[in-house]
Amino acid sequence: MKIHILAICGVMTTPLALELKKQGHQVSGSEQDKIYPPFSTQLQKAKIPINQTPINSKIDLYIIGSAYKNIPKTLNEFEQITKQKLKYISATNYIAQYIAKNESILIAGSYGKTTITALCVWILKNAQLKPSYMIGGQPINNFPSLEISDSPWSVIEADESINGLDTKAKFLYYPVKHVIITSTNWEHKDCYPTNKDNLNAYKNLIQKIPKLKKLTKYCIGTSIPYQTKTNIPNKLIGQFNQENISAASTLCHHMGIPLKIITQSISGYLGIKRRLETIGDYQNILFIDDFAQNPNRIYSTINAIKQQYPKHPIKVYFEPHASFILTKTGLKGFKQAFSHVQEVILSQIPYKNTISKSKRSTAKDFKSEIGDKLIYLPLNQTIEKHFINSLNKQDILVHFSSGGLDGLNTLKKIINYYKLKK
Structure with a gap:
């Protein structure tokens, strides 16, 4: 064709x-x-x-x-x-018609989707089930983000956003037999006027599951009647990643995949590019790249780094790309998100003419929310110069960005400086 x-x-x-x-x-x-x-x-x-x-x-x-x-x-x-x-x-409809299969697994929720989807795919591949799948990121294990096969199995990262020709949440287009829902945060305020509308989308997804007899919850909390902790050796850091692993392993075991294959797959799983990815370690300075924009995700990422390196100062290079950040009301929670870091360098805030001046977030709004540790540097050259002159041994620089190459190129220049420094 x-x-x-x-x-x-x-x-x-x-x-x-x-x-x-x-x-x-x-x-x-x-x-x-x-x-x-x-x-x-x-x-x-x-x-x-x-x-x-x-x-x-x-x-x-x-x-x-x-x-x-x-x-x-x-x-x-x-x-x-x-x-x-x-x-x-x-x-969206093409994915629904040609990738989703009879044994359709959907991974939905506000965060953790990409990591869990890729891990489920990795486990199914190692179990020789040859699934069709779609992952919203690039696995470090070096297999494609999307494949179409003749297998009855499929794994799809199922987003709640509504855009393009969609008239409802993307995950409502996909056939479903098994589902993991990681969370139901109201992230896509441009798609859902209220949190109730957002939650209704997830309720509609759950109602699509055929003959729902058992709902497995995975989290930490006294209200959960059955709990298990992940003790499988793995290469991922952070409590949230251990929860992601628990979700994937629980589902795959429930589907009948031998525990030996699951544990071997988890032990060899490397994660997703731009998800807590270490991209350099030079002059005893660690450089980490992450896709997060949501305050909860940022907090979880920083907390994971803090637990792994408790004595290392953490500095942040933050590029605000997500649409919700561009409004004043979208900044709530960032003070807590950055509570464990020494400084936050904020790059240029994108201009969107669809957001009125009264609602548009400014550097002053970011400063008001985050505090004095925030420094607004709209020019990439200034950001590069700042970190070249200010990073010290034992520092960790975390780059948060969900789009564009300018920031990544700036980060690479910073890393290259310390790589070549004698």
């Missing part, structure tokens, strides 16, 4: 494009003019052309990525597709 993907550069659409190409389809895509690694390099390596294919009837199927509305080019192309009555499907 000739398949063209709108908004091809994304955690869902790029891996999908690579898999479709691997299966023998002719794949092309559309995106904004300026695209960045890793998506740009992955697509280029696979020889998938971008922005070179005009909308035409010779394309057998158009897959519409969730971000198509955010890009003028793809928004215009979708109008052409509908005007010409060409065949199309949303990326």
